[in-house]
Amino acid sequence: MERPLTQHIHSESSPLNLKEYQQVGGYAGVQKALKEMTPAEITNLVKTSNLLGRGGAGFPTGVKWSLVPMDKEEPKYLVCNADEMEPGTFKDRYLLEGNPHQLIAGMIIAAYAIQAQTAYIFLRWAYKKAEAELRKAIAEAYAAGLLGKNILGTGYNLEMNVHSSAGRYICGEETALLNSLEGKRAIPRTKPPFPAISGLFGKPTVVNNVETLCWISHIVENGADWFKGLSLTETGGTKVFGISGKVKKPGLWELPLGTTIREILEVHAGGMLEGYGFRGLLPGGASTDFLIEEHLDVKMDFSTVGAVGSRMGTGTMIILDDKTCPVAFLHNVEKFFALESCGFCTPCREGLPWVVKILEAIENGNGRMEHLDILKQQTKYMGPGNTFCAHAPGAAEPLQSGLNYFHDDFVSHINNKKCPWKS
Amino acid sequence: MLSEEEKTEIQKETGQYPYPSAACIDALKIVQHHRGWVSDESVKDIAQFLHMSNEDVEGVATFYSRIYRRPVGRNVILLCDGISCMIMGYESIYEHISKKLGISFGQTTADNRYTLLPISCLGDCDHTPSMMINNDHFNQLTFEKVDEILENYK
Numbered sequence: 036m037e038r039p040l041t042q043h044i045h046s047e048s049s050p051l052n053l054k055e056y057q058q059v060g061g062y063a064g065v066q067k068a069l070k071e072m073t074p075a076e077i078t079n080l081v082k083t084s085n086l087l088g089r090g091g092a093g094f095p096t097g098v099k100w101s102l103v104p105m106d107k108e109e110p111k112y113l114v115c116n117a118d119e120m121e122p123g124t125f126k127d128r129y130l131l132e133g134n135p136h137q138l139i140a141g142m143i144i145a146a147y148a149i150q151a152q153t154a155y156i157f158l159r160w161a162y163k164k165a166e167a168e169l170r171k172a173i174a175e176a177y178a179a180g181l182l183g184k185n186i187l188g189t190g191y192n193l194e195m196n197v198h199s200s201a202g203r204y205i206c207g208e209e210t211a212l213l214n215s216l217e218g219k220r221a222i223p224r225t226k227p228p229f230p231a232i233s234g235l236f237g238k239p240t241v242v243n244n245v246e247t248l249c250w251i252s253h254i255v256e257n258g259a260d261w262f263k264g265l266s267l268t269e270t271g272g273t274k275v276f277g278i279s280g281k282v283k284k285p286g287l288w289e290l291p292l293g294t295t296i297r298e299i300l301e302v303h304a305g306g307m308l309e310g311y312g313f314r315g316l317l318p319g320g321a322s323t324d325f326l327i328e329e330h331l332d333v334k335m336d337f338s339t340v341g342a343v344g345s346r347m348g349t350g351t352m353i354i355l356d357d358k359t360c361p362v363a364f365l366h367n368v369e370k371f372f373a374l375e376s377c378g379f380c381t382p383c384r385e386g387l388p389w390v391v392k393i394l395e396a397i398e399n400g401n402g403r404m405e406h407l408d409i410l411k412q413q414t415k416y417m418g419p420g421n422t423f424c425a426h427a428p429g430a431a432e433p434l435q436s437g438l439n440y441f442h443d444d445f446v447s448h449i450n451n452k453k454c455p456w457k458s
Numbered sequence: 459m460l461s462e463e464e465k466t467e468i469q470k471e472t473g474q475y476p477y478p479s480a481a482c483i484d485a486l487k488i489v490q491h492h493r494g495w496v497s498d499e500s501v502k503d504i505a506q507f508l509h510m511s512n513e514d515v516e517g518v519a520t521f522y523s524r525i526y527r528r529p530v531g532r533n534v535i536l537l538c539d540g541i542s543c544m545i546m547g548y549e550s551i552y553e554h555i556s557k558k559l560g561i562s563f564g565q566t567t568a569d570n571r572y573t574l575l576p577i578s579c580l581g582d583c584d585h586t587p588s589m590m591i592n593n594d595h596f597n598q599l600t601f602e603k604v605d606e607i608l609e610n611y612k
Contacts, residue, residue: 279583
């Protein structure tokens with residue numbers, strides 16, 4: 036089984052340096068793209084491959100690029116979203132620390148495809164090791180003429196900068212990220228105009244996730260059919276999946292898209308720890324709906340997980356076991372979303388703290404049955420169409436499904452005036 | 459007053475953007491790196507240096523959780539309270555640190571050695587519980603491990 040994204044990552048040793056990466060074929064895609072392909076050919080190739088964005092939303096990458104106006108001479112930007120902060124998500128960190136050159140190669144090609152002359156990596160503040168590795172790798176690429184002026188003698192120029200952020204989950208929302216990169220508060224922007232038309236500093240900008248950009252060089256080297264063939268479903272490629280919680284071997288695995296949840300949980304993560312039972316999971320980070328036992332044979336892919344009422348999101352699952360209280364679980368998650376709300380729009384700013392207060396009351400034995408109606412109502416008020424960005428709708432996802440699947444646990448807290456998991 | 463060193467560093471950051479105010483966050487981080495936190499006076503100094511209003515800089519400074527608008531201790535402990543760490547028991551680690559140092563989240567020890575703050579998911583979810591002290595990362599925490607680590611930060 037091919038593992039293109041992680042084949043050169045060895046968690047116990049330092050990432051490959053430029054020379055070592057080139058020896059195993061790294062940057063071959065950059066050579067091919069810049070010397071043999073036009074920007075339009077690259078965008079078309081990525082479009083044909085149907086590479087869906089790996090940050091969580093699954094938007095077609097090639098389509099995103101094709102929205103950039105190419106007929107006008109003006110500054111354009113490529114931004115890598117490396118602000119990984121979704122609770123329970125740790126895949127981009129692995130790719131950044133494990134093989135920074137793979138990302139840089141992908142970014143050079145992506146920037147060339149949209150004819151951007153400046154690229155930024157918007158990096159989460161806490162990822163210090165990733166920052167050090169990236170800066171080292173970028174310096175190597177500059178020294179080798181892979182970045183800067185007249186790359187590989189082709190006349191193409193690209194400057195690449197690392198912007199280490201200052202915290203806040205909302206920076207991962209692509210328009211909030213652009214505001215943050217401009218030195219402002221990270222408040223999401225109105226769409227349209229989309230960043231491809233008016234993005235960073237008001238100029239055409241493409242924002243792509245780390246894992247998405249890591250694919251580009253491989254697709255250029257091996258083609259769209261190869262990419263499609265890696266997957267078990269109609270969406271192409273492998274995916275870095277992960278599991279955290281009370282399982283025998285929590286971790287990350289690069290597997291074909293379409294691998295079942297059961298295989299990831301039982302084979303790769305080794306199943307539940309002795310003495311712990313499975314109750315449910317969030318398939319792709321804290322902002323995705325719960326799935327339960329009956330969904331274990333669902334294939335991990337954007338459309339199939341969507342069909343059972345959740346989202347594949349980042350593909351890193353959080354397991355709820357039978358010794359963890361689902362109300363306490365949801366309280367933790369909603370508290371995170373409440374704290375990280377940018378405060379700009381009302382349903383999110385006011386709704387989330389209200390939800391947290393109620394969950395806390397229920398967890399502490401002060402809940403009432405009408406609280407459940409309020410929580411349910413809030414998931415609607417915070418739902419899609421009522422808020423400025425996807426933050427509150429994301430927060431509503433685990434809550435609405437949790438209320439549904441763990442209804443009896445909520446009722447038990449309320450009736451017995453205490454949390455059954457607390458002695 | 460910004461020091462010459464701070465000015466030079468901020469100036470360098472402005473170079474990667476089309477206009478100076480875009481370096482506002484970088485400037486706040488630079489000042490915090492030198493002084494431990496960002497005072498009202500520093501907010502005004504940065505505003506003047508980047509040709510921004512004080513209010514704009516204040517708005518940015520108070521938005522970002524890793525910019526400290528109050529003094530912190532010599533070492534800042536950031537304990538992950540994300541969901542994966544909760545499942546794996548960060549709360550007992552919190553209680554241990556809190557009891558050992560006599561401080562809760564948001565507080566600084568009397569000798570100014572440690573400040574304890576929560577931080578959301580550190581992306582260490584397969585090696586929980588995890589924390590950072592200053593710029594250093596630690597995971598798979600146990601009481602003994604925490605005791606040992608804390609000793610190294612004077």
